[in-house]
Amino acid sequence: MSISLANIICITPLECFFFFCPVTNGNFETPPSGGFASDGLSAGAAAIPGWKTNGTVELVESGQKQGGMILIVPEGTHAARLGNDAEISQELTVEKGSIYSVTFSAARTCAQLESLNVSVPPSASQTIDLQTLYSVQGWDPYAWAFEALDDKVTLAFRNPGMEDDPTCGPIIDDIAIKKLFTPDQPKDNAVINGDLEEGPWMFRNTSLGVLLPTNLDEDTSSLPGWNVESNRAVRYIDIYHFSVPQGKRAIELLSGKEGIISQMVETKPEKDYTLSFALGHAGDKCKQPLAVMAHAGDQAENIHYTPNSNSTFQTASVNFTAKAERTRIAFYSVYYNTRSDDMSSLCGPVVDDVRVWFSRAGRNANTGFLLPAALGWWVLLLIFA
Template identity: 50%
Template sequence: MQGLVLLSVLLCASCHISLSLTNSTASNGTVADGLLENGNFENAPNATNMKGTVVVGRYTIPGWVNEGFVEYIKSGQKQGDMLLVVPEGAYAVRLGNEASIKQKIKVIKGMYYSITFSAARTCAQEERLNVTVAPDSGVLPIQTVYSSSGWDNYAWAFKAIYEVAELIIHNPGVEEDPACGPLIDAVAIKALYPPRPTNKNSVKNGGFEEGPYVFPNTPWGVLIPPNIEDDHSPLPAWIVESLKAVKYIDSAHYFVPQGRRAVELVAGKESAIAQIVRTIVGKMYRLSFAVGDANNSCVGSLVVEAFAGKDTLKVPYESKGKGGFKRAELKFKAVSNRTRIMFLSTFYTMRSDDFSSLCGPVLDDVKLLSIQTSPNP
């Protein structure tokens, strides 16, 4: 009898791995940009493997392996006086203390990828999530809520070391109520193609066109978490070196000054992005960029502070919250072979239509070019 049980478990594990590696695929057989297999958890567990909302068994949720106290949540379900809402479809999962979900993904060895997922906290003020694709891992703080819905989209990036990557989303929290923990929904992946500088722009990815997957049905952008380095950034070439996140926005849901993507600096001086660019000592340079608002009711006096080495510039923008932008430039002389450029927002700002969502100035179309100087007569 024990042999039959063990055989059943092994068969389940084999089925799971097979399903995980045959989700939506690109022409080369690897995972395609978009939701992972059952990434929005709409393919429900079998009712016989449920104890109320609690998932029983590691392979109960199709496409996923779960560990610890995991709940399968239906949109509209109540937790005390709070009504739980699900952004993508009708179902999500909740991770209790030390609980996790994981999935194997077929990828291209050596390629960079970003993971985007929706998360909402339900109990503690200091909730966080560990996201891992070995050997890379990161801690994503989710205590600050940036949208009035309570849900935010987060991005995290990794470099594929093997042809099969195992994504793990883990709740390391320890709460008095073991059922407390964040809700997870809509997990997606996107291949990243790190841009290079050109003879027209020394800044890489200056238009922010290369970045994480943006869900078409969730109009609140994607948060790039703090303390993200440029070697594994979901916003290639850029560093988020602040205490709070920056928001990656798209033209389908926001006003964007140039192209299809931009960055919104949503947390004042705690929301900053930077990049190290190559320069020639003694040469003059022009750093140009666009500052505006995202047409998201972010009304008031917005200011972007730009830094290039030791030179700084403050760019004020009076926002009516209906979309628009202005261009600015900072001229400086390079004093090093590498110059750090950085942008941050001077003020904290809240949206005028709900007074609960952080917002800020939009940054886009960042360019750096050397200025040709005339030789002395």
């Protein structure tokens, strides 16, 4: 497929070469053939360049008024609004069998709950509730993953709602796609992608991170190796806008028990292991106390964030004995934390650098040291007796 770099959303040609992001006009800034209307445009079959539409789809402009409301455009000047049961779609050329993550920004236009369905028919689909819980900006970036079952797929966004007010409906913007790679499992760590460096596309100019909604399939996850078990999202953050314990990426846990990340790791039954991780503060004015509930098999520990003055993070660990060939590890925030500057945006503790290792070597090393030392003392006693 021929791709115009001018129409690829805010990504340099080099980054597109490495990450494969062929979403044409993903920021909706390419004008229709007749130009942008000052009060929005009701889209016909080919009104939005690069996209097919079905139903009432409008191009809206930042600052545009609707009744007593001002419409929110996540980035740039324009975005697309989907009316009742309306859909936009685009055909993409992909690599069959690979996993891709779609990053997009979405906002509500009315007070009631609105949802957005993102799909790659006929095999992958998820409906995401758009909640104004995670920031006061009125919009949030989200990520959703799919497996490409063919070398050409159709990416679709649909408003599944049937609102009484036809002017309601979700606004979407900033759509990009990234091919994911599952990192190799380290020899000394049973956790896949424990450093959380492999994940969805993140725009450098977006300071909100990326929300990862519920996903129970670790094989098709925007965060390779990991599940998001609960009915609320967790936030994928970067070093450019947040404090990250190590590397460039980490996870911020939100919403208490409603925001859980987990992974099944390979273990040997009846063997002792240690789960360790970095626990930190995102630097986003999140009110303390911060604490994580860390699960490893049948063990669970409540660990509070108490760093020393020279560090913004600490290392914590949980010891456990494996009961099976696969053991579940999981993390969630103990508290429902909000930011101190707006008193409403959800935030929480940061988890990074997750490791699970077989701890027999450590105990054997200690035992191996003590036994020769004890024998040495007996030899000395016999010599000088």
